[in-house]
Amino acid sequence: MKKIAAEAAEDPSFLKSAPHNAPISRPDETTAARQPILKWQDSLV
Secondary structure, eight states, rough: HHHHHHHHOOOOHHTTTTOSSSOOOOOOOOHHHSSOOOOOGGOOO
């Protein structure tokens, strides 16, 4: 938590653009709720 607080003080835009190492950076939650993908696909992993 101290590291996150230090990063927030140094560069707040870095935290606002998180997550950085996830396969999908920011999912479109509206589309995900209206059109869920309910089957597993190897290409998504």
